[in-house]
Amino acid sequence: MSTIQPHAPADPIAPDQRYLNRDLSWLEFNRRVLAQATDPRTPLLARVKFLGIFASNLDEFFMKRVGYIKKQLAAGATAPTPDGLTPGPLLFAVRSMVHELIAEQSRCYESDILPALAEHGVRLLRYADLNDEQRADIDRWFHLNVFPVLTPLAVDPGHRFPFISNLSENIGVMVSRPGGSAGWGGESGDRHFARVKIPDVLPRLIPVRSRDRDGATKGFTATYISLEEVIRNNLDDLFPGMTIHDVMAFRVTRNAAVEIEEDREDVLQSVENELRMRRFAHAVRIEVAPNPPRAVLNFVVQALRLTPEDVYERGGPLEYADLFPIAELDLPHLKEAKWNPVVPPRLSPELIENDADIFAAIRERDILLHHPYESFQASVERFIAAAAKDPDVLAIKQTIYRTSPDSPFISSLVRAAEDGKQVAVLVELRARFDESKNVRFARMLEKAGVHVAYGVVGLKTHCKTSLVVRREAGGLRSYAHVGTGNYNPSTAQLYTDLGLLTCDRAITDDVVNLFNFLTGRSLKREYDQLMVAPFSMRDGFSKLIDREIELAKAGKGVGAGGGRIIAKMNSLEDKKITEKLYEASQAGVKITLIVRGFCCLRPGVPGLSENINVISIVGRFLEHSRLFYFGNGAKDPADGTWYISSADWMYRNLSTRVEAAVPVKDREARQRLQRLVDIMLADRRAAWDLNPDGSYTRRAADPKAAADSVEALGTFQTLMREALGKGNA
Numbered sequence: 001m002s003t004i005q006p007h008a009p010a011d012p013i014a015p016d017q018r019y020l021n022r023d024l025s026w027l028e029f030n031r032r033v034l035a036q037a038t039d040p041r042t043p044l045l046a047r048v049k050f051l052g053i054f055a056s057n058l059d060e061f062f063m064k065r066v067g068y069i070k071k072q073l074a075a076g077a078t079a080p081t082p083d084g085l086t087p088g089p090l091l092f093a094v095r096s097m098v099h100e101l102i103a104e105q106s107r108c109y110e111s112d113i114l115p116a117l118a119e120h121g122v123r124l125l126r127y128a129d130l131n132d133e134q135r136a137d138i139d140r141w142f143h144l145n146v147f148p149v150l151t152p153l154a155v156d157p158g159h160r161f162p163f164i165s166n167l168s169e170n171i172g173v174m175v176s177r178p179g180g181s182a183g184w185g186g187e188s189g190d191r192h193f194a195r196v197k198i199p200d201v202l203p204r205l206i207p208v209r210s211r212d213r214d215g216a217t218k219g220f221t222a223t224y225i226s227l228e229e230v231i232r233n234n235l236d237d238l239f240p241g242m243t244i245h246d247v248m249a250f251r252v253t254r255n256a257a258v259e260i261e262e263d264r265e266d267v268l269q270s271v272e273n274e275l276r277m278r279r280f281a282h283a284v285r286i287e288v289a290p291n292p293p294r295a296v297l298n299f300v301v302q303a304l305r306l307t308p309e310d311v312y313e314r315g316g317p318l319e320y321a322d323l324f325p326i327a328e329l330d331l332p333h334l335k336e337a338k339w340n341p342v343v344p345p346r347l348s349p350e351l352i353e354n355d356a357d358i359f360a361a362i363r364e365r366d367i368l369l370h371h372p373y374e375s376f377q378a379s380v381e382r383f384i385a386a387a388a389k390d391p392d393v394l395a396i397k398q399t400i401y402r403t404s405p406d407s408p409f410i411s412s413l414v415r416a417a418e419d420g421k422q423v424a425v426l427v428e429l430r431a432r433f434d435e436s437k438n439v440r441f442a443r444m445l446e447k448a449g450v451h452v453a454y455g456v457v458g459l460k461t462h463c464k465t466s467l468v469v470r471r472e473a474g475g476l477r478s479y480a481h482v483g484t485g486n487y488n489p490s491t492a493q494l495y496t497d498l499g500l501l502t503c504d505r506a507i508t509d510d511v512v513n514l515f516n517f518l519t520g521r522s523l524k525r526e527y528d529q530l531m532v533a534p535f536s537m538r539d540g541f542s543k544l545i546d547r548e549i550e551l552a553k554a555g556k557g558v559g560a561g562g563g564r565i566i567a568k569m570n571s572l573e574d575k576k577i578t579e580k581l582y583e584a585s586q587a588g589v590k591i592t593l594i595v596r597g598f599c600c601l602r603p604g605v606p607g608l609s610e611n612i613n614v615i616s617i618v619g620r621f622l623e624h625s626r627l628f629y630f631g632n633g634a635k636d637p638a639d640g641t642w643y644i645s646s647a648d649w650m651y652r653n654l655s656t657r658v659e660a661a662v663p664v665k666d667r668e669a670r671q672r673l674q675r676l677v678d679i680m681l682a683d684r685r686a687a688w689d690l691n692p693d694g695s696y697t698r699r700a701a702d703p704k705a706a707a708d709s710v711e712a713l714g715t716f717q718t719l720m721r722e723a724l725g726k727g728n729a
Contacts, residue, residue, distance in 0.1 A: 013608050016084025018582070020694040022573055023065050023090065025598035027097045028696055030057050032618040032688055034101060035698070038108045044116050045335040046620075049327035051109060055320035058098070059167060059253060062285045066094060067255030070284055082575060082600065095309060106315030120334060122222040122326065125208060127233040130225070137209055138225060142234050146202060150231070152238045155193040161303040162195050164283070166254040169198040169318050171232055172296045174246040175239050191245060193299050196238060198228055204322035206230060222329060228318055246293035249318050250300060253285040287312050336620060341375035341493070342723045347382070355386035359470060362479055362501050368669035369499040370676070371485065372621060373723040376492035380466075380499060381408050383481055387468040388416035394476070395422035395469040397515045400441065401462055402486040409487050410441060414448040422469075424451040426518045428461045453519040456658060459534065461518060463646045463660040464499075467511050478508035482530075482662040484625045484644055495624040498644045500662055500669075504529075507662060514660065533647055533659035538576065540661070541649070544630045544641065545580045545589075551633050552588040563589035564631030564640075566677055569648040570624060571597040577649045585611040594680055595690075596623040604692045616696060619686035620716040627673055628661070637674040638667050676719070678710075685714025 036042050037050035073087040080086050085093065114124060130138065152173075153162040164170060176191045198204075210221040228249050235244055283304040288297060290313045301311060317323060327335070343349070346361050361367065369379050385408065387393045396416050403409060417423040427442040429435055446452050455461050464483040469476055485497030502508065510530040516522040531540035548563025555562065565584065572578070572593065578601045585591055591612040593599070603612040617623050626648060630641040645661035647653035664670055680687070684705065688696040705711035710718045 013605065015082065016080070017605075018602060018608065019082040019575070019578065019600045020598075020602050021081060021083045021085055021090065021093075022598055022600055023061075023069070023094055024097060025600060025694060026061060026065065027094065027101065028694065029597045029616070029618075030054055030061070031101060032616060032696060033057060034105060034108070036618065038104065038112070040112075043335050044113075044120065045327045045329060045331060047108075047113060048117075048323050051105060051113065051316075052321045052324050052327070054101075054105060058101075062253045063166070063256035065257075066091070067281070067284045068257040069094070070282075071255065071257060098312065102312060102314040105320070109316040109320075117326070120331065122329065122331075123224070124205075124326075125223060125225050127225065127229045130208065134208055138206065138230055139234060141206065142230050143237070146199070146227070146231065147234070147237060149199045149202065150196055150238060153195050153197075155195070155299075155303075161193075164195070164252045164304065165197075166256075166281075167251065167319075168200070169204075169228065169249070169251050171196040171198065171228065171235075172248045172250055172300055173235060173239070173244060174293070174295055174299075175242040175244050178241070178243055191295070193296070194239070196231065196235070198231060202227055203325075204228075204319070205325055224326075226317060226322065246296045248288060248292045248296040248300075250292075250297075251287040251318050252283050252304065253287075255281040255284050283310075285310055285312060287314065287318065289313065289318075290315060339372065339493075339720060341372050341378075343378040344369060344374045347379055352382075355390045356392075358383060358386050359390075359468075359479060359503075362503050363477075366504065366664075366666040366669060367501040368664065368666065368672055369483075369501065370625075370672070370719075370723075371497045371499070372493045372495070373719050376489060377408075379501070380481055380483070380487070380492075381412075381489060383468070383479075383501060384409055384466060385412045387470075387479075388412040388419070388421070390470065392471045393421060393468055394471055395424075395467075397424045397426075397465075397467040397519075398487065399426045399428070399461055399463055399465050399518065400438070400487055401428045401464070402438075402491070403441065403488045404490040405437065407441070407487070408489060410444065413445060413450055417445075417449040422451075423449075424453070424515065424519050426453045426455065426461055426515075428455050451519065456518060458656075460652075460657045462653065462657045463514070463532075465511055465514060465660055467508065467515055477503055478505070478512060479503045480508045480511040482507075482511070482644070482660055484627075484646055491622075495622045498625040498627060498673075500644060500664065502662075504665065514658075518658065529663055531643070531645070531661040533653060533657055534655050537645075537647060537659060537661060538574075538654040541577060541628070542580050544628075545577075545584050547632065548589045548630055549584050549587045551631070552584070556633050563587070564629075565589055565591045566594070566629040567592075567627075567649070568594040568623075568677070568680070569596075569626045571595065571599065571648045571650055573598065573600045573648075573650045574654055575651070577654070581612060582608055585609045592681065594623075594677075599690060602692055602694070603690055614690035615680070616688045616690065617680055617683060617686050617715050618688065619714060627676075629673070629677065637677075638670045640670070642670045642673055644673075675722075679718050680715050682710040683715045683718075684711040686716065687714075 033050060034054045037047045037054060069087050069091050073091060078086055081090065155161050173194045174191045175194055204227050205224040206227060208223040208225050210223050232247050235247065283306055286301065286306055288311065344367065346367055347358065352358050352361060387396050396413065413423050413425060425445055427438050429438050442452050442454065464485060466481040468479040470479065481499055481501050483497060483499035485495055507529045510527040513524045513527065514532060517524050525535040527536060531537040545565065548565055552562030563584065572595050581591055581601060589611060593612065593614045594617065595614055596616055599614055603609050603614045626645045628643045629637065632640045634640045642664040643661045644664060645659065647659035647661060653659050664673060684699045684702050687699045689699060690696055702711045
């Protein structure tokens with residue numbers, strides 16, 4: 001490895017040139033998601049899935065970030081973001097980029113996806129595309145299954161504008177009475193607005209019987225029409241005797257960045273109040289098809305107190321997530337091969353025959369887990385299930401941030417409590433968009449006798465930790481799981497995460513103290529092994545960076561060239577950590593950041609960050625794990641300092657959340673982490689490089705790379721191959 005020399009400080013760099021904008025960087029991340037849909041190398045049905053993921057991501061962005069910016073603008077805020085943008089120009093820049101992205105989304109859907117689907121026998125038709133018999137079938141289906149559910153709501157002097165719920169799909173209609181007729185809506189000829197909500201309880205894609213034009217039945221094929229198309233072409237039945245002038249489908253997004261003062265006596269009540277407030281929060285976006293009827297659009301925009309800039313015209317379905325059933329069609333040749341996670345070798349059925357064996361395996365040596373390549377069910381779920389059944393287990397403690405509706409953890413914890421074990425669970429009620437679900441889980445656990453804490457006042461609990469206390473021959477022994485991802489079996493099959501099963505007393509003692517803080521009134525702020533936010537994590541990472549700076553200045557360390565840092569996370573935004581990394585770069589520390597989402601650090605700037613490079617991996621699985629490596633002067637990375645953590649390097653994670661980072665002490669486990677990093681750095685299939693201006697460049701394929709190499713296969717395929725025991729690609 002070549003020696004990295006410290007760079008002589010250049011002229012001071014203006015503050016607004018030191019950082020990239022968080023929101024624009026996030027949109028760049030979603031551009032990389034959209035690129036999975038536009039990439040012809042991606043299997044066709046996976047491309048359909050990525051169109052839906054892109055749209056869902058954008059929904060959340062508008063609810064959280066655009067809602068927040070608009071709130072600042074309405075309050076007259078003028079303070080700039082770290083990159084120098086004030087709310088007005090930032091909102092303009094966001095809107096411009098969103099229009100660019102949704103135009104590409106529409107082009108991809110209409111020009112690439114629809115024709116490709118049709119080539120494989122999957123057709124998405126409009127009502128006008130149906131022949132007479134197909135229309136008759138669909139109309140009969142409408143009258144039997146849809147018509148009784150619909151509730152048209154008129155707007156006139158006797159009827160106020162109806163409430164439009166967040167992300168609902170609607171049809172707006174302008175109608176009038178024919179001349180001379182009596183009845184609803186004032187004078188004949190007056191036009192009035194009515195809204196029809198597309199019911200959430202009905203499927204969004206309706207199968208169509210495929211027929212030849214002469215009526216000969218071909219049999220059922222993968223042919224569909226949207227529920228919106230069916231309803232809008234049967235509106236005459238909803239407004240009999242009326243004249244329908246204009247029809248417009250629309251979708252509304254409301255602000256979810258609602259803030260209320262947290263009730264220090266009742267976190268549960270505070271969360272329920274927030275949910276009620278969010279339901280009726282201001283609208284921030286309306287989505288419509290291109291060239292909507294202006295009379296309907298203007299009426300809705302005015303009623304929702306939106307501006308013309310809040311209107312987003314785009315092609316494709318009203319809700320791209322409605323396409324997910326297409327992505328799930330049983331057409332294996334059009335999708336990625338199904339992945340079945342492998343059982344971690346040290347937890348194989350040959351070694352783990354009963355509940356006690358899993359604890360014996362952990363006593364033998366720490367177990368590093370890597371999901372979804374390794375089975376979450378056969379490791380983490382089994383750990384808690386075994387603890388619930390084991391008569392020698394006296395207590396189980398766990399944090400729940402997000403989990404699935406049919407979570408096996410809930411049933412295991414309930415069983416343990418009913419068997420007389422001490423069970424304590426921290427349920428974070430303030431997990432965004434999962435609040436109501438977590439309230440239900442908390443009440444279910446309480447009814448079973450579980451000790452439930454609702455979170456720490458003023459801090460959101462985001463750490464992923466479990467503790468099992470077991471009676472053994474030598475006395476009580478504690479076992480812990482500390483991970484980077486949620487205790488959610490569903491997302492564990494889609495997100496990449498790391499976890500550590502350990503009975504290392506120094507670590508488990510820290511976990512005991514952490515739970516005492518979470519569920520009790522402990523004032524414990526210092527921990528021996530764990531770095532815990534908001535108490536010690538920021539300082540802990542800063543000290544580790546400082547150590548690499550000193551090594552670089554002394555010309556010691558990796559390859560005698562100085563310090564070395566590798567950090568992998570979802571997002572990077574914290575100013576203090578960013579400035580510390582800039583300091584390290586200027587001292588000659590070589591820094592590689594693997595940041596899936598937004599990154600506010602500006603890499604490759606002479607005199608500031610020329611020793612920092614940032615890459616993003618986007619592909620089949622959602623990169624969710626956080627790992628941190630500090631060289632500590634060791635030539636072999638396996639001898640350096642490694643942590644896995646629930647926290648990103650963001651202000652909220654380090655300052656306003658309870659997070660945990662655990663050291664990885666087992667050398668074999670550290671070698672596995674190093675292999676993971678090496679694979680990502682070699683990836684030329686799913687990797688993007690961040691440029692100093694905030695744009696990303698997709699890595700070009702290496703024409704000389706072997707077909708089964710990391711460069712050609714990319715991160716996800718390589719790790720699946722290696723999990724199956726096919727060796728290093």
